[in-house]
Amino acid sequence: MYVAVKGGEKAIASAHKLLAEERRGDTQVPELTVEQIKGQISLAVDRVMTEGSVYDRDLAALAIKQASGDLVEAIFLLRAYRNTLPRLATSEPIDTGAMTVRRRISSTYKDLPGGQLLGPTFDYTHRLLDFDLGDGENVPAPADTAPADDESPVPRVADVLNGEGLIERETIAEGDPDGTDVTREPMTFPAGRDVRLQNLARGDEGFLLALGYSTQRGYGRNHPFAGEIRMGDVAVEIMPEELGFAVEIGEISLTECEMVNQFTGTEAAPPQFTRGYGIAFGGSERKAMAMALVDRALRAAELGEDADAPAQDEEFVLYHSDNVEAQGFVQHLKLPHYVDFQSELELVRKLRAAHAGAQTAAAE
Amino acid sequence: MTGLQSTRSRRGYNFAYLDEHTKRMIRRSILKAVAVPGYQVPFASREMPLPFGWGTGGIQVTASVIGPDDILKVIDQGSDDTTNAVSIRAFFAKTTNVTTTEKTTEATVIQTRHRIPETPLQPGQIIVYQVPIPEPLRWLEPREAETRKMHALEEYGTMHVRLYEDIAKYGRISTSYDYPVIVNGRYLMRPSPIPKFDNPKMNNNPALQLFGAGREKRIYAVPPYTDVKSLDFEDHPFEIQQWDEDCALCGAEDTFLDEIVTDDRGGRMYVCSDSDYCGERCAARTAPASEAAE
Amino acid sequence: MSRREQGPLLRVSSLTKNYGSIAGCRNISLDIWPGEVLGIVGESGSGKTTLLNCISARLEPTMGSVEFMTRTDGMVDLYKMSEASRRFLMRTDWGFVHQSPRDGLRMGVSAGGNIGERLMAVGDRHYGDIRKSACDWLEKVEFDLGRIDHMPTTFSGGMQQRLQIARNLVNGPRLIFMDEPTGGLDVSVQARLLDLLRALVSELKLSVVIVTHDLAVARLLAHRLMVMRRGEVVETGLTDQVLDDPQHPYSQLLVSSVLQP
Numbered sequence: 001m002y003v004a005v006k007g008g009e010k011a012i013a014s015a016h017k018l019l020a021e022e023r024r025g026d027t028q029v030p031e032l033t034v035e036q037i038k039g040q041i042s043l044a045v046d047r048v049m050t051e052g053s054v055y056d057r058d059l060a061a062l063a064i065k066q067a068s069g070d071l072v073e074a075i076f077l078l079r080a081y082r083n084t085l086p087r088l089a090t091s092e093p094i095d096t097g098a099m100t101v102r103r104r105i106s107s108t109y110k111d112l113p114g115g116q117l118l119g120p121t122f123d124y125t126h127r128l129l130d131f132d133l134g135d136g137e138n139v140p141a142p143a144d145t146a147p148a149d150d151e152s153p154v155p156r157v158a159d160v161l162n163g164e165g166l167i168e169r170e171t172i173a174e175g176d177p178d179g180t181d182v183t184r185e186p187m188t189f190p191a192g193r194d195v196r197l198q199n200l201a202r203g204d205e206g207f208l209l210a211l212g213y214s215t216q217r218g219y220g221r222n223h224p225f226a227g228e229i230r231m232g233d234v235a236v237e238i239m240p241e242e243l244g245f246a247v248e249i250g251e252i253s254l255t256e257c258e259m260v261n262q263f264t265g266t267e268a269a270p271p272q273f274t275r276g277y278g279i280a281f282g283g284s285e286r287k288a289m290a291m292a293l294v295d296r297a298l299r300a301a302e303l304g305e306d307a308d309a310p311a312q313d314e315e316f317v318l319y320h321s322d323n324v325e326a327q328g329f330v331q332h333l334k335l336p337h338y339v340d341f342q343s344e345l346e347l348v349r350k351l352r353a354a355h356a357g358a359q360t361a362a363a364e
Numbered sequence: 365m366t367g368l369q370s371t372r373s374r375r376g377y378n379f380a381y382l383d384e385h386t387k388r389m390i391r392r393s394i395l396k397a398v399a400v401p402g403y404q405v406p407f408a409s410r411e412m413p414l415p416f417g418w419g420t421g422g423i424q425v426t427a428s429v430i431g432p433d434d435i436l437k438v439i440d441q442g443s444d445d446t447t448n449a450v451s452i453r454a455f456f457a458k459t460t461n462v463t464t465t466e467k468t469t470e471a472t473v474i475q476t477r478h479r480i481p482e483t484p485l486q487p488g489q490i491i492v493y494q495v496p497i498p499e500p501l502r503w504l505e506p507r508e509a510e511t512r513k514m515h516a517l518e519e520y521g522t523m524h525v526r527l528y529e530d531i532a533k534y535g536r537i538s539t540s541y542d543y544p545v546i547v548n549g550r551y552l553m554r555p556s557p558i559p560k561f562d563n564p565k566m567n568n569n570p571a572l573q574l575f576g577a578g579r580e581k582r583i584y585a586v587p588p589y590t591d592v593k594s595l596d597f598e599d600h601p602f603e604i605q606q607w608d609e610d611c612a613l614c615g616a617e618d619t620f621l622d623e624i625v626t627d628d629r630g631g632r633m634y635v636c637s638d639s640d641y642c643g644e645r646c647a648a649r650t651a652p653a654s655e656a657a658e
Numbered sequence: 659m660s661r662r663e664q665g666p667l668l669r670v671s672s673l674t675k676n677y678g679s680i681a682g683c684r685n686i687s688l689d690i691w692p693g694e695v696l697g698i699v700g701e702s703g704s705g706k707t708t709l710l711n712c713i714s715a716r717l718e719p720t721m722g723s724v725e726f727m728t729r730t731d732g733m734v735d736l737y738k739m740s741e742a743s744r745r746f747l748m749r750t751d752w753g754f755v756h757q758s759p760r761d762g763l764r765m766g767v768s769a770g771g772n773i774g775e776r777l778m779a780v781g782d783r784h785y786g787d788i789r790k791s792a793c794d795w796l797e798k799v800e801f802d803l804g805r806i807d808h809m810p811t812t813f814s815g816g817m818q819q820r821l822q823i824a825r826n827l828v829n830g831p832r833l834i835f836m837d838e839p840t841g842g843l844d845v846s847v848q849a850r851l852l853d854l855l856r857a858l859v860s861e862l863k864l865s866v867v868i869v870t871h872d873l874a875v876a877r878l879l880a881h882r883l884m885v886m887r888r889g890e891v892v893e894t895g896l897t898d899q900v901l902d903d904p905q906h907p908y909s910q911l912l913v914s915s916v917l918q919p
Contacts, residue, residue, distance in 0.1 A: 008446055008447045008449070009445075009454070011447065012450060012454075076415065079411040080412060083411045084377060084378075183408070183410075183411075185408050186406035186407060186409070187581075188406065189508055189509045190509070304678070315506075315507055315509070319508075324411060327416075328416030328417040328579060329417035329579055330417075331415060331417065332415070332418050332496070335440070335448050335477075336441045336446050337441075337478070338441045338637070339441045339442065339541070339558070339620070339622070339637055340478065340557050340559070342559070342620075342621070342623055342637070343541045343559045343560070343605060344540055344541075345623060346540065346607075347538055351534055354534075354535065513741075516742075517741070517742045517745060517746075521775060521779025522775065524778040525764070525767055525774065525775050525778055528774055528778065528788065529768060529771050531785055532770055532806075532807045533807065596783075597783055597784060598783050598784045598785075600785050
């Protein structure tokens with residue numbers, strides 16, 4: 001006699017135990033600490049913070065540990081936690097012009113005020129596996145860095161261009177309204193640039209990288225130059241109402257990218273450069289650059305350009321950028337679909353019967 | 365910045381996980397949805413500790429309407445014991461401490477994926493559907509801006525083009541689940557991927573039917589005793605699935621049946637997809653010997 | 659009562675459309691009368707397609723107005739109507755035949771479904787009736803009825819174009835816009851399509867605005883011609899008059915260079 005499958009609850013509990021075992025791995029090997037992840041897998045931590053939308057290195061490192069290094073899973077963990085956090089204040093806009101830069105490059109000027117500062121980067125490393133690194137105990141030699149000159153300002157390249165009127169101005173909307181918070185209000189279309197930038201900042205790095213790349217290969221070309229990429233620390237300030245002035249609550253590490261794009265102008269606007277903007281927590285440089293390319297691509301319609309490439313399609317990009325949404329829906333295919341499948345089975349059998357009937361009738 | 369300490373404990377989460385502010389926002393959306401039956405109300409869906417696509421819309425709706433005295437039933441594919449139903453039930457048991465049940469008649473709130481229970485729902489009950497894709501026009505028109513316009517202008521002709529194509533090609537309407545309906549004579553609505561077998565149960569149902577799509581950030585509703593009509597043609601009326609077999613366990617002749625493969629030589633049997641309904645019937649059949657009909 | 663006394667079906671007044679600093683078309687006025695076929699001719703880039711899009715409510719003009727004689731409310735400015743009524747008008751009283759059938763057909767829907775769509779859009783819910791109308795129209799456009807359930811992708815260019823015409827005419831529109839309807843077709847296929855169009859237009863007493871660069875097409879279909887150049891109308895008149903005795907130097911050039919009857 002057939003008995004319906006039971007025991008879902010037990011199976012789930014066992015699965016979770018197995019997962020914990022797999023995560024820990026060989027118990028002869030010392031357990032990885034959150035401190036180690038934070039300090040030595042820092043770019044993974046940066047990515048999880050960026051796409052998880054929480055600046056907290058401890059939590060991001062913990063999430064990476066809990067997810068066995070599956071970064072999308074770690075991002076999901078952080079997002080779900082973020083959702084329960086109280087909102088105590090909204091920060092003032094950060095001033096990346098006042099950033100303490102650790103890296104700053106421009107591909108548009110050979111030299112410029114503040115100079116080019118290569119900083120910690122994979123660029124120009126030869127991608128040869130370093131077998132010494134595998135031996136443990138590595139104490140890198142101290143780097144020769146130029147003496148820090150705290151006095152010299154590091155103006156943004158966009159501001160340099162702006163001085164000459166060569167680049168479009170970023171104007172602050174009437175009344176300086178707070179942007180829409182995409183985690184608190186559903187997106188509607190057409191979406192404002194505030195919504196787009198938030199969405200892209202949280203968006204999956206791989207997805208944005210592919211879209212940005214596609215614009216370079218001709219699917220919505222917009223002639224970008226990496227006007228400036230800067231990475232460093234920026235103060236975060238809040239303005240408590242009862243105080244009436246801003247107070248600094250800490251520093252965050254950021255990478256900012258401003259793409260400078262060719263633009264031939266319209267009847268109303270003179271020829272000038274336009275901008276694409278990208279920003280990410282920590283050293284997520286590839287993400288910031290890809291975001292800037294996609295931001296500019298999404299401005300095609302606003303700037304009166306043809307908008308027929310995938311990267312220029314606002315609904316397409318914004319609806320599919322979020323990896324927490326995407327991974328959930330793709331993986332939901334693992335859930336039972338017996339009922340739908342049963343309905344399809346029934347239909348296919350019926351259609352096959354009709355088909356066979358028609359064949360027989362034709363043969364006679 | 366928050367330290368690790370506060371994350372180590374499950375304490376500190378609000379009743380039913382969501383904070384009260386979020387629940388109020390969702391309840392406002394639900395009220396609007398009830399006021400305009402079948403209309404998809406955008407809402408600021410939250411990231412839940414369960415993945416999008418796994419019932420986060422239904423979970424948020426349930427979390428917003430559930431109170432300490434409610435009795436919750438969760439089913440997936442008609443069964444209380446499928447893994448995702450177990451997982452969602454455990455989530456609410458943990459975050460609300462409400463009583464859970466497998467009995468349709470006992471529940472005040474029923475969260476479901478892909479089925480409507482066979483036992484008729486009662487006034488006062490709430491059934492919450494998990495919805496993957498809320499937009500019935502999505503496969504005809506991918507743009508949200510355009511589909512919202514089509515709803516506003518009641519431009520639903522293209523939906524019938526799809527049904528026309530089915531009949532022209534197969535001689536019948538081949539949509540077998542997530543079969544589109546018109547609610548209250550106005551809005552075109554996706555009933556979520558329930559089999560069309562369940563569509564008639566939605567019509568004029570005494571329970572409140574709520575639909576939550578978490579990833580797509582939409583809520584919609586069918587208030588009690590509302591007209592729900594499945595799309596069809598006058599000369600090709602809507603019809604539901606039928607089986608030649610009866611349920612092998614309880615003998616029911618009028619329920620939706622799951623096909624169970626019993627061996628690899630084509631052996632199979634059919635049993636009710638609604639495990640509670642089937643179990644109740646089997647119990648009634650075996651328990652009182654005097655009532656045994658066979 | 660003669661048609662003249664009923665007034666024009668469509669009235670275009672001082673219409674201008676600018677693209678940035680470039681004028682797509684400039685200060686154009688015209689009337690379309692019931693049952694009249696107006697041809698708009700000119701080289702590519704002359705602004706004729708811009709004008710067609712503006713007067714068919716597909717592209718908002720920079721200045722000027724486009725009014726249509728509705729069945730219920732008299733003359734109404736298209737760009738002042740609600741979007742709902744404009745969209746309703748477009749799928750009931752109007753038709754639009756595109757140069758490329760891909761723009762005018764649903765390529766993933768069978769021939770029958772393509773024709774039936776407008777019927778279903780206005781509420782027809784009887785499969786048999788819809789199918790019968792589809793058959794009738796397929797016959798009218800000289801289609802093999804055996805292909806009613808085939809996809810447009812399996813049809814030749816000429817068949818696709820005839821299907822597009824049937825799809826537009828199925829619910830009795832009064833005004834049809836056509837953009838180079840014979841543009842992509844072989845000469846022999848063109849001739850057959852033109853004959854068909856001419857017969858349908860006169861049988862159904864349709865008003866038509868047809869844009870073409872092909873003066874032979876214009877001569878065969880149009881009662882009246884407008885010659886456009888650089889966004890402006892340089893000459894207008896009865897078709898035979900314009901083609902046989904062009905007044906404007908540009909019209910003369912156009913006629914002498916192209917038309918060899």
